Amino acid sequence: MAGLLDKRLWVVSGKGGVGKSTVAAALALRSARAGRRTLVCEVNTQERISRFLEHPAAGPEVKLLEENLWAVDVRPQEAMREYGLMVLRFEALYKTVFENRLVRYFLRFIPSLQELVLLGKIMYHLQEKLPDGRWRFDTIVLDAPATGHAISFLSVPQVLVQTVPQGPMSREAQKMRDLLVDPAVTAAVLVALPEEMPVNEALELHAALKDKVHIRTHAAVLNQAIPERFTEADLEALAGHPELHRVAQANHDRASLTVLAGTKLERNLHAPVFNVPRLYLPTFGRDAIEQVMGHLEALVMGDK
C-alpha cells in the first residue's frame, strides 16, 4: 500500500469522541518527522492537538509548534476577515463593510458562507507558496468535524457550485472543490472505535464522502482496540471467581468486538484498517501521541 505521504491534504473524521484529534495529531507529528513542512488544522473547536503535544494553544493564526510542525484553529470570524481583506483589499473598506452590525447579521444567513470561509482558509494554505516556489506546507492534516458535520462541511463547495447563482462565491467554491476531489491531493482517514455505532458511522461517512463529496477513503483507524488476552480455557478456569470472571469476560467481549469491527471496516471500506490499542496512561499527552504514532507508521510511510 502507498503511504499517506504521497498526498498533501489528509482529512481525518469519524464519530464524535472516537479519537479524531488524537489520530490527526499523530499523523501530523509523523509527517513533520519525515521532514515535511506540516500544518495541522482544527476547525472552530476547543483546541486539542496543541494540548496533546504539550504546546501552548495555537489559536486562530498559523503558529509553529516545533520543527516542521505548524497548527491553527480555524475560526469563522478571523477566517471571514482574511477572506474579506483578500476580496476588498483595503482594511478601511473591510472595516466599514464587515464591522457594520447589520452586515454581520446579514452574513450569518447567507447559506454556507461560514463553512466556505473556514474551508477556504485551509485550501488557501494548501496552495500557498514560499518565495522560492516550494509549497509553504507539504502536508496539511485536517482534523475535520464529526461525521454529519464533516459531510456538510466538506460538501459545501459542491453544494454551492450547484445552487448559488454565478458570482464570486461560486467561483471560490469551484476552485476548492477541484482540489478536494483530486485523488492525487486529498485522502480521507476514517477513525472508529470497536463499538457498533462508531463503526456504522465510519461506513456512512465513507459512503457519503465517496458519493457526495468525491473524496477517497485511504484507510481506517480502529482506535482503542483491545487485543485478545483471555482464552476460553481461562474464562472457564475463572468460573469460581465471579468478580474476576466478569472482568475477564468484559475484556474478552471487547476483544471480540475489536475483531468484528476490524473485519466489518475492511469488508465495507475496501481499505486497510490500522489498529491502535487502547492505552492506559495516567494522562493523555505527548507520550500517548508518540505511541499512537508508532502504530500508524505503515499508514504514513507505506509498506516497505
Next chain:
Amino acid sequence: MSTTALGPALAKKRVLICVGSGGVGKTTVAATLGLRAAVDGRDSLVCTIDPAKRLANSLGLSALGNAETQVPASALEPLGVTARASLHAMMLDMKQTWDDLITRVAPPDQRERILANRFYQSLSTALAGSQEYIAMEKVWELRRKGEYELVVLDTPPTAHALDFLDAPNRVLDFLDNEAAKWLLAPALKAGKLGMSLFNRSGYVLRALSKFTGTEMLQELSSFMLSLSGMNEGFRERARGVRALLEDASTGFVLVTSPHPERMDEAIHFSTLLKQHRMEVVALVVNRVHPLPTEAMWQDAATLTPTRRAKVEETLRELQVLAEQDGRGIAQLQAACPGIPLIQVPRFGLDVHDITSLWQTGRFLLGDDTF
C-alpha cells in the same frame, strides 16, 4: 424510593431535556428516563433524534418515525414489570418538522414559495442551532397539546453549547428583518441593487455583493419579504419556546463522560445553562469505570501464574481508568457546586436492549450505586 435528584424530577417535571457532547449517552439516558417514568405511572414520550435502529428495537418497535408510537407492553416483559402508564417514542425528522412548522404559520399563498426557497433550505438545515431549535419547538408543541405528563427530549450532539441555548434568539433574530429592510429597501425600490453610491446602504451593499454576487442578495431579500407574512406566528412560538426552557416545570439533564480531558465541555455547558437561568436537575456521569476492589486483587493472587498475570494486568488497567475517572469527577464536582451528580458505570457491552436500559435506570434513580 428513588434516592437521586432524578426521582423527584421524573415525578414532577413536565419536560426533561438531555444535553451533552457527542456520544456521551444522551439518547440512552433519555430512553431510560422515559421508560422509568412510564413504569412509575406517568404517561411519557421519548422524543429522540437518533436514527439508530437498535434504540427502536430495544423498545420493542421495528422502527421509529416522525409520529409518536406507543411502546407495546410486551417490550417490557423481560423486565418482569408492567408499566403503570403509557410509554410513547418518536424519532424527530428535522426537515419534516420544519416543513410542518412553515405549513402551520405561513400564509397559504406563500407556503410553496418558502418551502422551495434555497434560503429556507439553509435555515432549516445549516443555520447553527436550527436543529436544536426545531427539537425544542416540537416539545413546546407537544407540551401545549398536553397529551403527555412527561416529555423527554434527546438532543443532537452539539458542537457548541451556545448553539443550543441561543437557538430561539437566533430564530427571533432571523425574523427580525429590520436589517434586511435597511440594507435592501433602497435596492428593492430601485428594482436593482447598488444603484446609488451616495446612499450609505447602497455603498455597503455593493461591497457586500463583491462577496456574494448581486443575484444572491436579491434572492435573499425576496425571501425575507416572503417571510414577513408569518412573522407574528413564528415569533410567538419562538417566544413560547424560550419561555418553556426557563419554565420551572422544565429541567435539563446534563450527560457527560467522566474523562478529565472532556470535562471542560460539561463544565462549560453547565455554566451556560446557569447563565441562561435554566435548571440542571442532574449531572449524569456516564460510563464510569469502577475501582477494582481489594478482594479482587486478593482473589487474583490465588490463580495460576499465567492467569494471575493476565488478570492482574487487566485489574491494573481498570485501576488506571478508574483513577482517571475519579479525577474527572472531582473536577466536575468542584466546578459545579450544588448540582447533584449521578454516576452510571460503564457496562460490559453497549446499552442496546430493554434490560440494559432498565439497568441504567437503576443507577440513574439510585436503586443501585457503586
